[in-house]
Amino acid sequence: MNRSLVFFFVLAVLLGVLIWYFSNIFFYITISLVLATILRPLTNQVLRIQIFGGHPPRFLAILFSFIVVLLIISSFIILFIPLISDQVEVISNLNFDKVLDGVLRPLKGFEGFLIENELVHEKPGFIVNTIKSSSFDLITNINFTQVINDLISLTGSFFIAILAVTFITFFLLYEKGILRRQLISIIPNQYFEVFIAALYKVERLLSNYLLGLLFQMSAIFSIASLGLSILGINYALTIAVFAAVANLIPYLGPILGAVFGIIVGISTSGSFALTNETIFLILKIVSVFAVVQATDNLVLQPLIFSKSVKAHPLEIFVIIFVGATIAQIPGMIAAIPAYTVLKVSITEAYAGFRKYQVFKK
Numbered sequence: 001m002n003r004s005l006v007f008f009f010v011l012a013v014l015l016g017v018l019i020w021y022f023s024n025i026f027f028y029i030t031i032s033l034v035l036a037t038i039l040r041p042l043t044n045q046v047l048r049i050q051i052f053g054g055h056p057p058r059f060l061a062i063l064f065s066f067i068v069v070l071l072i073i074s075s076f077i078i079l080f081i082p083l084i085s086d087q088v089e090v091i092s093n094l095n096f097d098k099v100l101d102g103v104l105r106p107l108k109g110f111e112g113f114l115i116e117n118e119l120v121h122e123k124p125g126f127i128v129n130t131i132k133s134s135s136f137d138l139i140t141n142i143n144f145t146q147v148i149n150d151l152i153s154l155t156g157s158f159f160i161a162i163l164a165v166t167f168i169t170f171f172l173l174y175e176k177g178i179l180r181r182q183l184i185s186i187i188p189n190q191y192f193e194v195f196i197a198a199l200y201k202v203e204r205l206l207s208n209y210l211l212g213l214l215f216q217m218s219a220i221f222s223i224a225s226l227g228l229s230i231l232g233i234n235y236a237l238t239i240a241v242f243a244a245v246a247n248l249i250p251y252l253g254p255i256l257g258a259v260f261g262i263i264v265g266i267s268t269s270g271s272f273a274l275t276n277e278t279i280f281l282i283l284k285i286v287s288v289f290a291v292v293q294a295t296d297n298l299v300l301q302p303l304i305f306s307k308s309v310k311a312h313p314l315e316i317f318v319i320i321f322v323g324a325t326i327a328q329i330p331g332m333i334a335a336i337p338a339y340t341v342l343k344v345s346i347t348e349a350y351a352g353f354r355k356y357q358v359f360k361k
Contacts, residue, residue: 028161030334032168037210039065043173062173066166079238086235087267201344206337212304217244219300220257220292227288228261233281234268243289247296250320250332254296258289 018026039062046061221244228236243257265285266278301316316336323335 025164028164028168031165032172034210035069035165035169036172037207039069039169039173042068058174062170065173066170076241079241083235083238083264083268198344198347202341205340205344209304209337209340213248216296216300216304217247220244220247220296223292223295224257224261224288227291228285231284231288233261233265233285233288235264239264243292248333249329250301250316250335252329252332254289254293257292258286261285261289 043058043061043065046064047055047058049056221240224243225237225240228239233239239257239261242260243254246256246260247253249256262282262285265281269278269281319339320332320335323331323333323338325331
């Protein structure tokens, strides 16, 4: 068998095993690479500033970039504080019996229709009683001790992830090109040109993809906030921010944004009964997200996926569902970047196999 093919096969298998075994570290490095790519232009811009005839130290420029990111995240969190406060007040003033009656009224009507037309042979109240019994069984079967332990473990893992990503991102920005230099140092000289070509294309495509995602999020936020504000929906900006972030999840994101908008709209309206006003409110929110979905599917996604990562929409559709099968929502988010890296690597290796004499040995 061709030695070059054996080399690339062994390298791919070894890389796959390392990624699987050190999946947490690989995840931290991936997030850090994305953050470093986003923060590098701002860091370089700060470094160009002249102070007393000199330039600021690089670590201060990186620190400034981190502060900007922290301020942006804080501003997003502040947007949700009034909503959370309002929801706490609404819940504390709720008459749960009245709310339950309003929610169950349509079910009682459906139940009466079934009994009246002899579609079922049950006593009145069987649907409501079944729902109540199932809800009670679900609550009683919850292991609250395990839930608390899981929350503590999740919180600890979250803070470890934050520290790891911050540390790695700092050194990726401080030691410019450190990861690239380390990768190049382990590549044999005879494969150097092919590797550099693949690395350049991967960096260019992923950079275009990230810029496309930022443009997509900005467009969705603008359309959702404008539409919801015009229709008089409470907390339009908060709903739009959630929808823009949720849209990072392909196909599922817009649905999550719409569901979140409906929940916020109903809970802040003060009426939980399925009245004409509530139905009209739901229709207004759904209409806005229908425009968002149409714009995303017909304009934004073809622009981002087809132009930035050079892939057909059907190809992207299959890859996203493969990612969902492997790792659920994180897999859906990471599917396109991972596929881009794999596709470019295979393409460049094949081109090198046909072009360069070293691959034919």
